[in-house]
Amino acid sequence: MARLFEVRLPLVRAYTRDAMFAIELLDSVTLERVSSGVDVIAKGLLRQPVVNAGGLFVWLTEDLKNLEKISIEPRTVPFEPVEIAAAQVARQLNRVELRPLASYPFAAGTTALRGSVYERRVKLGETPVPIGNATVQLEWLDDDGTTWHAWGSLATTNSAGAFTAVLRLARGQLAQVDQPVRADRNPFLDGQGRMTVRLSVRRQTGSRKQAVFPLPLGRVADEVYAWDELQ
Template identity: 25%
Template sequence: MPTSTLLAPETIERQVLVAVELFDPVILSNVNRGLTVFAQGLSGAPITSWSGRYVWLRELDAWPSRYDVSVDTAPYQTVSQTAPPKPADLAQVPWPQRLTRIVLTPTPAYPFPDGLTVIRGRLRETAGPASAAVVGATVGLKWEMDAKGGAVQVVSPMTSITDAAGEFALMLRPPTSSKPTLNQGKLSIQIQATRGGETRSDIQLSVVDGALTDLPNPVAWSDMQ
């Protein structure tokens, strides 16, 4: 794919078809270094706007069906996201309908800054030392929080897909209103994993709030319930 170039704002406003912004949930900002975005259904390469977005110009009546994010050197997972439905009149599409935000998922290699609650670990088939890695599972966090009517279970919207080694990285940054109960500086959470349509949860873990925790032992799928 040709190297992206910058385009003047007035040109983009006049000719733009669609645009994609890649959002880093750790630094809460858009990023574009070390990443490539493909728009399925469009033949042209994206142009980088002055705001750092990937922009495609009009191609007759073409409209993308899906966006695929390929990782070159950045510490994020690859991701695909369906594009908005094709509008009836491409010339009269409001800007919000042309723009798609894709939230990236950090890999275990991501340089998480100090002060964040992060859990890194490995998902294996069993607890055995030679057990195979569980690849492609969706891993997340869940916990209980105190509420007026009693304890309420909360599932984090942030998830990670286990890589070829079964590794994952999960950041915990819920709103204050739904944060896990804090006990002597530690949070009580559970690892939740989904594969093949089946979801299981691990035993309760206690992690330090605002710190990076590397789980010393793999999470065993066979031990999850």
């Protein structure tokens, strides 16, 4: 699930007079703007967005009551597609963080988890049954040994049961777009430089299971989880 923020900032001057609303797409790993390789579609509206000099997708004056949803469909960039209901769209600037796919080219030093959730582990040659559209929450253990901190926003498994989660830390501290860095938040690291991470998976039925495991700091880990092994 991508993170959506309402940001009340002036649009680029060339579009201020007639602008209705705009979408800012951000790479959730680098926080850089994404303005190419992706289609942004406003279903129900007649006009297509204009990409302005700042990389924003801007819609000019039109009847917003006809808007049904915003669809963000990556074509050549490694991000998950996003849909935004009309009720969530603000009249000024909307910021959307795009979640990376497993094929995303993570830079060295990135702490990330590429995971897959299946019903159960299978023997070699058998096909595992993926758990799709499940909500995945990740938390990391503070160096006080008792406090758990949320790892960014929630992730959602795709039809193949896969998800990707990236942790942004600043000098070992928690850093999020909408919150200041907290000097009192530092991850607990074991003797091998690994964080302690808690994963919780909630299915559409409402049932929930979790697991606790070590995760190397500054590396991208690939993990497979079996529902029948989670607690």
